[in-house]
Amino acid sequence: MNVDVIEDERQHHFVLNMGPQHPSTHGVLRVLLKMEGEYVLDPQPVLGYVHRCHEKIGEYKPARAFMPNTARMDYLGALIYNQGYAMLLERAAGIEVPRRAEYIRVITSELNRIQSHLLWYGAYLLDLGAFTPIMYAFDDREHILDTLEDICGSRLTYCYCRVGGVCKDIDDKFIERTRAFIERLRGRLPMYEKLVNGNIIVQKRMKSVGNYTPELCARYGVTGPLLRAAGVEYDLRKAEPYSVYSEFDFEVPTEQQGDAWAAFNVRYREIEQSLRIVEQALDKLPEGEVMEAKVPKKLRLPQGDYNCSVEAPRGELSYYLVSDGSDIPYRIKVRTPSYSNLSVVPEVCKGMMIADVVTSMGALDLVIPEIDR
Amino acid sequence: MQTLNSYAPEIIRIVMAVVGGAVVVFGNALVMGYMERKLAGHFQRRTGPMEVGFHGLLQLVIDGIKLMSKQLVIPAKADKPLFMLAPIISFAPVFLPLLVIPFSDRIQGFDLDVGLLFVLAIASINVLAVLVAGWASNNKYSMFGAFRAVAQNVAYEIPMLLSLLAIVFMTNTFSLRGIVEAQTVWFIVLQPVAFIIYLICMVAETNRAPFDLAEAESELTAGFHTEYSGMSFSLFMMAEYTNMFIVSCIATVFFLGGTSGIPLPYFEYTGIIWFLLKVYLFMFFLVWIRWTYPRTRFDQLMNLCWKYLLPISLVNLLITVVVVKL
Amino acid sequence: MKAYFTELFTGAWSLIVGLTVTLKALFSPVVTVQYPRQKIDVTPNYRGHIDLIKDPETGTHRCITCGMCMRDCPSDCIYLEGEKQEGVKGKVLTLYTLDYTKCSHCGACVEVCPTQALDYCDDYEVAGFAREDFHYDLLKRVEERE
Numbered sequence: 139m140n141v142d143v144i145e146d147e148r149q150h151h152f153v154l155n156m157g158p159q160h161p162s163t164h165g166v167l168r169v170l171l172k173m174e175g176e177y178v179l180d181p182q183p184v185l186g187y188v189h190r191c192h193e194k195i196g197e198y199k200p201a202r203a204f205m206p207n208t209a210r211m212d213y214l215g216a217l218i219y220n221q222g223y224a225m226l227l228e229r230a231a232g233i234e235v236p237r238r239a240e241y242i243r244v245i246t247s248e249l250n251r252i253q254s255h256l257l258w259y260g261a262y263l264l265d266l267g268a269f270t271p272i273m274y275a276f277d278d279r280e281h282i283l284d285t286l287e288d289i290c291g292s293r294l295t296y297c298y299c300r301v302g303g304v305c306k307d308i309d310d311k312f313i314e315r316t317r318a319f320i321e322r323l324r325g326r327l328p329m330y331e332k333l334v335n336g337n338i339i340v341q342k343r344m345k346s347v348g349n350y351t352p353e354l355c356a357r358y359g360v361t362g363p364l365l366r367a368a369g370v371e372y373d374l375r376k377a378e379p380y381s382v383y384s385e386f387d388f389e390v391p392t393e394q395q396g397d398a399w400a401a402f403n404v405r406y407r408e409i410e411q412s413l414r415i416v417e418q419a420l421d422k423l424p425e426g427e428v429m430e431a432k433v434p435k436k437l438r439l440p441q442g443d444y445n446c447s448v449e450a451p452r453g454e455l456s457y458y459l460v461s462d463g464s465d466i467p468y469r470i471k472v473r474t475p476s477y478s479n480l481s482v483v484p485e486v487c488k489g490m491m492i493a494d495v496v497t498s499m500g501a502l503d504l505v506i507p508e509i510d511r
Numbered sequence: 512m513q514t515l516n517s518y519a520p521e522i523i524r525i526v527m528a529v530v531g532g533a534v535v536v537f538g539n540a541l542v543m544g545y546m547e548r549k550l551a552g553h554f555q556r557r558t559g560p561m562e563v564g565f566h567g568l569l570q571l572v573i574d575g576i577k578l579m580s581k582q583l584v585i586p587a588k589a590d591k592p593l594f595m596l597a598p599i600i601s602f603a604p605v606f607l608p609l610l611v612i613p614f615s616d617r618i619q620g621f622d623l624d625v626g627l628l629f630v631l632a633i634a635s636i637n638v639l640a641v642l643v644a645g646w647a648s649n650n651k652y653s654m655f656g657a658f659r660a661v662a663q664n665v666a667y668e669i670p671m672l673l674s675l676l677a678i679v680f681m682t683n684t685f686s687l688r689g690i691v692e693a694q695t696v697w698f699i700v701l702q703p704v705a706f707i708i709y710l711i712c713m714v715a716e717t718n719r720a721p722f723d724l725a726e727a728e729s730e731l732t733a734g735f736h737t738e739y740s741g742m743s744f745s746l747f748m749m750a751e752y753t754n755m756f757i758v759s760c761i762a763t764v765f766f767l768g769g770t771s772g773i774p775l776p777y778f779e780y781t782g783i784i785w786f787l788l789k790v791y792l793f794m795f796f797l798v799w800i801r802w803t804y805p806r807t808r809f810d811q812l813m814n815l816c817w818k819y820l821l822p823i824s825l826v827n828l829l830i831t832v833v834v835v836k837l
Numbered sequence: 838m839k840a841y842f843t844e845l846f847t848g849a850w851s852l853i854v855g856l857t858v859t860l861k862a863l864f865s866p867v868v869t870v871q872y873p874r875q876k877i878d879v880t881p882n883y884r885g886h887i888d889l890i891k892d893p894e895t896g897t898h899r900c901i902t903c904g905m906c907m908r909d910c911p912s913d914c915i916y917l918e919g920e921k922q923e924g925v926k927g928k929v930l931t932l933y934t935l936d937y938t939k940c941s942h943c944g945a946c947v948e949v950c951p952t953q954a955l956d957y958c959d960d961y962e963v964a965g966f967a968r969e970d971f972h973y974d975l976l977k978r979v980e981e982r983e
Contacts, residue, residue, distance in 0.1 A: 267806025
């Protein structure tokens with residue numbers, strides 16, 4: 139926090155404290171806004187209100203016992219966080235995963251990504267003052283949650299992946315429901331376009347708000363849809379295909395303008411691409427086991443440090459694990475995308491109106507527990 | 512004795528007008544409160560209130576009891592007298608415009624020659640209340656809301672008046688009754704541009720979404736009434752609903768021919784049915800757009816007023832004048 | 838000048854299109870459920886808190902007091918005790934408590950159990966007034982169950 143913000147001598151500047159309890163910060167984020175009238179001179183995010191020491195907890199437990207914690211960092215991308223951590227341990231211990239398990243991981247992760255994007259879609263419009271889209275988005279999202287609940291047993295904080303596979307096989311009912319959902323969402327997308335994307339107020343609110351350039355993104359480590367909105371075609375699923383992503387035909391949506399409208403469109407188009415991946419994965423789904431049989435009960439990771447990155451809904455998620463040879467990791471570090479994405483706020487939101495700060499922070503799609511961990 | 516005789520009907524008239532005004536204000540708040548929540552629900556494919564009474568019909572009564580029994584919290588650093596005064600300033604004047612509105616041929620408080628100006632003048636007092644509320648709360652969010660509301664209402668009053676003036680030029684009267692009587696054809700047909708401009712200004716004047724920048728809960732938490740709770744908050748709400756009612760009445764009088772419709776028996780009284788039907792049509796429209804559109808940004812709101820509504824309404828006025836004088 | 842009017846008309850049209858969407862929704866059936874009055878069936882795979890399974894053959898639980906679940910639990914929410922009894926092979930379970938306030942439904946205990954003695958229950962209405970309300974005695978629960 140910059141102390142100068144408060145001790146400003148010029149009286150016509152004042153500090154507006156947005157958060158920790160504020161309708162548009164989606165949790166407990168606090169942003170100190172130094173204002174001149176409606177214009178924001180210096181926004182400073184203040185973090186740490188939901189810090190739960192997840193990384194430290196990881197140093198006290200056997201490596202695989204950290205799995206439920208990963209889901210609680212990003213409650214919207216829990217399965218992707220699960221998958222990333224499972225992949226890290228498999229990479230460290232040299233465990234092969236059955237192909238069917240990889241496919242199931244991809245299907246559930248992509249469904250998870252769609253529900254994350256749907257929630258963001260509704261919540262973002264709520265930030266802009268439209269109440270109705272979030273209800274429609276929730277209606278669609280509920281179908282994904284029900285489908286996933288049937289397999290994973292939970293609705294939000296899944297603990298589904300295991301070292302060496304997944305804990306439960308998918309059945310015909312799941313496949314049927316997922317196919318029905320793909321059909322349904324494809325039918326609903328034109329409705330969203332009519333209600334929101336084409337709306338002149340939405341476009342006016344989002345266009346030329348924020349100016350993300352590839353250089354800026356590189357400086358702050360911004361990844362995910364925001365980076366793609368700045369025109370960089372970088373998606374870990376394409377750039378370094380992990381799991382079985384190389385077997386699917388999908389595009390990485392990019393835009394050139396680098397504003398909130400571009401980020402909005404990138405995310406919106408990603409929903410369609412994720413649907414495509416799920417559809418292909420269901421078609422190609424191989425038979426077989428979903429759990430590698432030869433996973434040791436006590437997982438001892440060889441000494442060394444390991445890294446694993448996956449594409450989370452908000453950007454690049456990296457796990458970094460240092461092992462001293464015992465079954466308890468020496469250190470676990472999680473690089474979460476929202477943390478880096480939020481750090482551009484002071485630079486990007488400088489000189490904006492307060493309404494644009496809300497627009498621009500909504501475009502970041504922040505999940506606060508993921509920032510604070 | 513003679514004095515009393517001659518004055519008695521006038522006193523009865525005044526009492527009836529005041530009682531009638533109160534009935535309209537509170538009745539409208541109940542109806543609109545229920546309608547808004549129910550419609551909002553169904554626009555979003557949920558049910559809205561369902562628990563209290565049949566399909567939640569008594570929900571508003573329960574809410575009223577709750578709001579009345581709540582403690583009035585006054586922030587420590589607020590300007591106490593002004594803080595308490597603001598809801599009253601907001602709520603008290605909303606009775607007055609109801610007196611001049613011709614609900615039917617016989618149901619009208621009194622017919623003023625300058626009815627339109629009277630209504631607009633009284634309606635502007637609401638801005639003062641918002642400003643006082645924002646200032647007295649001693650809260651930055653409230654302050655923002657108040658400033659926005661003032662700028663917005665002052666700006667939008669101009670195209671609103673200009674669009675209505677076009678009709679005044681056609682009818683040569685400010686009296687609301689006179690305007691209703693002058694409509695052989697509804698003015699929505701003759702003045703469609705003025706109608707659309709009025710419709711937009713009407714939303715902005717009542718601070719409703721998508722122009723609810725004074726409240727703007729995703730930016731300003733609740734805008735000018737952030738610090739208000741209990742009854743003082745509900746006074747603001749009732750004032751808002753009554754203002755909606757008034758602007759809808761004006762729209763009905765100016766563009767939809769007031770009471771005109773299929774004749775019913777005792778039409779000089781039953782005309783109110785048509786009148787209220789049209790008013791609630793406008794109210795439905797206000798609710799409908801609130802639950803459809805996102806909020807505009809403040810500069811865009813001003814752009815819309817100064818760059819689009821004002822020039823177009825001026826051109827409209829000019830054309831009207833030329834056509835009328837020809 | 839042309840752009841001015843184009844924007845005006847396309848903008849106005851987009852607003853009208855938006856209105857038709859919500860109007861259509863107004864006349865569509867509602868999708869919500871009136872929760873305490875109506876309830877949706879819980880999927881059999883739902884993960885509630887864990888419970889000891891009642892074996893239909895023996896009429897009691899299958900726990901052999903090995904303590905694997907207690908050791909494997911990432912949040913230390915399971916505590917169990919057993920004692921030697923006359924004439925019975927192995928230990929007999931005397932206490933099995935679950936501190937549900939700490940449980941995160943990871944399923945480690947269910948999967949590690951050598952006798953499949955544990956399973957998730959499907960209680961989802963588990964509000965309480967005190968922390969102690971969530972300290973379940975699973976042994977008592979399995980004995981009380983039909």
